[in-house]
Amino acid sequence: MSTKIPVTVLGATGVVGQRFVRRLANHPLFRVEHLAASERSAGKRYRDACAWRLDGEPYGGLGDQVMAEGTPEFALSPVIFSALDTGPAKELEPAFARAGAMVFSNAAAFRMSPEVPLLVPEVNADHLGLLEVQRHHHGWTGGIVTNANCTATVLVMALAPLHQAFGIEAVMMTSMQAISGAGYPGVASLDILGNVIPFIRNEEPKVEEETPKMLGRFTGKDVELAPMLVSALCHRVPVIEGHTEAVSVKLKGNPSLDAVRDAWLAWRPEPQRLKLFSAPPVPIHVHTLEDRPQVRRDVETDEGMSVHVGRLRPCPILGVKFALLGHNTERGAAGGSILNAELAHAKGYLR
Template sequence: MGESSSVSENLPRQAGKIRVGVLGATGAVGQRFIQVLANHPWFELSVLAASHRSAGKRFADACHWYLDEPMPAAVRTMTLEPGQPGMDCEILFSALPNNIAQDLEPTLAAAGYAVYSNAGSHRAEPDVPLLIPEVNPQHAALIETQRTRRGWRGFIVTNPNCTATHLTCALKPLHDAFGLRRVFVVSMQAVSGAGYPGVSALDITDNVIPYIGNEEDKVQTEPLKMLGLYAVDGIMPANFRISAHCNRVPTRDGHLECVSVELDRPATEVEMVSAWENFRGLPQQLGLPTAPAHFIEVRAEADRPQPRRDRLAGNGMTTSVGRLRPCELLSYKFVLLGHNTLRGAAGGSVLNAELMVAQGYFGERAIAAPVQAALRATQLPLWQHA
């Protein structure tokens, strides 16, 4: 894809693996990408890219490591590159801020890279997939329209806003089983969602901030695109309404959301729980490497889910729900919890790439052959790169 560069000298090539890179590697989400990609069975992390100010430095020298888990030894001596065409990889995972992603990601897609973006810059564009593999795997096919319209050799696939991600995960089984008319959600969002160094300690200690810029609009619109109907020229949004309040609270990781839903068809609490517990998305059916065994985990305890106790369910890729009960205004209300920088950011983006490897976009790969064979055996709609 890109031409060889000096970073490829840092690590030996791993036979059969797909070479990938991380844009914005030194930031909080970039570090999550590195954590998720370390020892990945399909992907070889060969490129770390950062600003021109950091380019040329060793990763360990340029990065203030934010995560509790230690920095993977393999990346410590890797040389940071500027994010530009010529990087030696096929796939780029982007943790760039919106203002940089807006122009740089299309440049890289045009140059032939498969860009999996965590930025919000392109999510609303009609030919850009906004993807959660368990929710709307068929939307990946939009990239053919995208490439044709834009004349790109590569493409951009986005994952949704972190709060919208877990809301959509919880709504998907209900939308399929009963339909939805109205959704009301109040979020309590961890400080890590603001990046590093994030919210000032003086602002968040002993406090709740009842405003997160542009967040409510994302939560009210992105689930409708993901739960909408695929068409070659775009997505027809789902026909229900969402009203959101978004708040920043003094927890480190894990977004908690209080949700009320009005169903289109009547359902009992037992049927609601059954819809969640019995839902298995395509990643679970195929056993994709980053997919959790349980897409939704239903907690029966009166005081769960909680951020500290439940955010790492399914290695941070599971959405936990609990406190299901009748709602005095709508049909039912419940609480959900999900990890904002794993499923809600880096982990979700890596799972998007795994899905498209399984779907055959990157060709027949020995590393993914069992999964590709399993997908063909399901006789489910399969998008293949022409």
């Protein structure tokens, strides 16, 4: 235990914060040093500050741990996992980086900052190199690494092998997103029971701008956005966990469906080769049953860290269309951030 790296969870009481805590409870590399949230929670035991909503051991076994105020003064650890909202993240995450911590953030605040890696380890492990740029630029000893919007993360997992194999010219993505993505209390039941809401604030721009950054090329000093058109149409549906995405894609050279399938099946990116602890053995499951993947039945596979594709078929407009599914609060949030930290550790970015 003593050799594990101490970490802080910022925003530990929320929907994503709880998933951080649960995942870290038995992590081989990290141990929770500080559970932090707003000033209001500081000094309370985690079990008193937090309405635990996950199955498994309540409070990740940390119910009696006393919460700290979420500032560098009270909650500094070498590694910070941030489940903060955008507003607080904007202020606090740089403060922690300046104080020497490596911040792995789930917040939107710095995702599009040129010197911040928007990291999905299977997709763009080399973007971690931006940390050097960042440290040099700010004079920090720590740094900030973000994961992407949940919908964009799931999308880019399916796109990366196609982009590597063929090059992507355009992607149309219509999402049907779970309510957990809105946090707690989040979506009112009166709004979503038996309904579809064709709007999620800021979601479409995030997908449209984060996707080309994630698929972009690291030049050694910045990331060149991938030159592709992205159009997102985002919906909330009465599903608890997991985002379903209907994707049409235009690939260079119009490869066959078999070639597309083979690109997915052959994909064996770095986290799998490095056998990172939170990396799923197979990052993309290719379904063959005509009505799969289905979110309620498939989303918990591999503790939500893999994504699922299926219904691969020709698109009369863009060439190829398929169904896609991923776990928004695991792969798209807590699990993704922890995998980012595991990659950073493997690459020597954590002291």
